[in-house]
Amino acid sequence: MTVSVPTSVAEAVSLLAAAPDSLVLAGGTDLMVEVNAGHRSLDRVIAVDRIEELRDWSISADRRSLTIGSGVPYSLVMDGPIAELVPALAQASRTVGSPQIRHVGTIGGNLGTCSPAGDTLPVLAALDAQIHLRSVSGGRTVSFSHFMTGVKRNSRQPDELITGVTLPVLPGWQGYSKVGVRNAMVIATASSCLAVDESTRSVRVALGSVGPVIIRCTDAEDWVVGQIDWERRAVDDGVVAEFGQRCGVAARPIDDHRSTAAYRRRAIEVLSARQLRRAFPNG
Amino acid sequence: MAEFYSLRVNGVDREVVDAQLGESLLFVLRERLGLLGTKGACEQGECGSCSVLVDGELVCACLVLAAAQSGRDIVSIEGIAPAGVSTDVQQAFVDAGAVQCGFCTPGLVMAAHSLLERIVDPTDTEIREELSGNICRCTGYGRLVEAVANVAKTRIALGGNRG
Known part of the structure; x- marks a missing residue:
């Protein structure tokens, strides 16, 4: 077994090029659980948590988008300037595990694991995040919808490193809600991100833990924009209820050790409806 | 394959010998370095009984790959105060x-x-x-x-x- 600790992206991608079967270790909060349980043995590990350039974030000159390095931990996203720019991402980050997990767990790690229960993923889906990947032959950017391909599957090539994500800074309400058995230290049984873009008068909703990938509720999104009184920031109670139902229909949940399909679908109906009401508080 | 590397634990450089590189920091602290104050229970980051500081950040030692921590400052419960003194x-x-x-x-x-x-x-x-x-x-x-x-x-x- 080998453990490499590169300190630059260039070094990391050449290590990956030389041994594309290497495991990329970010915060370790997913990978080490599998290792400790004996479900995964390690051969070549590239620990990327000392690459300073991945721990950086920046806002574009026009302040319309934000690029967050893959090594930025949840604890940095939770408060401060990133939280003001993308509140839903901050809320999602705050629900991840515990302080111990949030200090080391990263946005890039969430993308690398690509679990349907990954807390930041519904936010990245709702905001149409662009995922940046790098290899020795260059960089490429894919939208989140083309990045996540299945349960713990993504379109990252073996020689590629996830370097960051770019998100729009939207004018309008946004939030992340999650159902689980406790407040802390919980993996979502169902989760939902709703984001309003007042500049285009659009609503985006993405669901977590209710399908093999994060699900965008395009039918509910398209339908609801015509039902909103944008001037008064108002929606009728009936619209809120139907919006929840339409989001529930979009979910593709299963029964498993964490919950049932029926409960998950109902949870989505409630979460989405509640978020729409928060976004448009007037009846 | 047995390997060795060094870790800076509680201000002291410690050699970790005859270790497997896939071991968690929790395992290394307890089983390789004899520091039994850090407890192990769930080994999946749920219980916090293995909490230590790595470069000042509170982490679960069970989720940290020990062999990737060389050069970092690790503080376990034994290092929080001199022996016999309470914080x-x-x-x-x-x-x-x-x-x-x-x-x-x-x-x-x-x-x-x-x-x-x-x-x-x-x-x-x-x-x-x-x-x-x-x-x-x-x-x-x-x-x-x-x-x-x-x-x-x-x-x-x-x-x-x-x-």
């Missing part, structure tokens, strides 16, 4: 009756120190959120929260002196 947090736990079976105590003491480093005067909610990664099955948390609040109060009264 204000440890004393406050004793005074408040926040230690019962004691298994979770080292992790909670580390978490409390980490919290009070960052937030001098935490609210009840902040204390509960910051301790949410540490499971205690005995105390019901009331006395733990009280102990941490007491430390904050005392430190403020002493004008930042860590007593």
Whole structure:
């Protein structure tokens, strides 16, 4: 077994090029659980948590988008300037595990694991995040919808490193809600991100833990924009209820050790409806 | 394949010999370095009993790949104060009756120190959120929260002196 600790992206991608079967270790909060349980043995590990350039974030000159390095931990996203720019991402980050997990767990790690229960993923889906990947032959950017391909599957090539994500800074309400058995230290049984873009008068909703990938509720999104009184920031109670139902229909949940399909679908109906009401508080 | 590397633990460079490179920091602290204060229970980051500081950040040692930590400053419960001396947090736990079976105590003491480093005067909610990664099955948390609040109060009264 080998453990490499590169300190630059260039070094990391050449290590990956030389041994594309290497495991990329970010915060370790997913990978080490599998290792400790004996479900995964390690051969070549590239620990990327000392690459300073991945721990950086920046806002574009026009302040319309934000690029967050893959090594930025949840604890940095939770408060401060990133939280003001993308509140839903901050809320999602705050629900991840515990302080111990949030200090080391990263946005890039969430993308690398690509679990349907990954807390930041519904936010990245709702905001149409662009995922940046790098290899020795260059960089490429894919939208989140083309990045996540299945349960713990993504379109990252073996020689590629996830370097960051770019998100729009939207004018309008946004939030992340999650159902689980406790407040802390919980993996979502169902989760939902709703984001309003007042500049285009659009609503985006993405669901977590209710399908093999994060699900965008395009039918509910398209339908609801015509039902909103944008001037008064108002929606009728009936619209809120139907919006929840339409989001529930979009979910593709299963029964498993964490919950049932029926409960998950109902949870989505409630979460989405509640978020729409928060976004448009007037009846 | 046995390997060796070195870790800086509690201010001392320690050689880790005859180790497998896939071992967690929790395993290395306890089984390779004989530091038994850090407890192991869930080994999946749920219980917080293995909480240590790595470069000043509170982490679960079970989720840290030890062989990737060379050059970092690791502080375990043994390094929080000289042997035989209690920190204000440890004393406050004793005074408040926040230690019962004691298994979770080292992790909670580390978490409390980490919290009070960052937030001098935490609210009840902040204390509960910051301790949410540490499971205690005995105390019901009331006395733990009280102990941490007491430390904050005392430190403020002493004008930042860590007593």
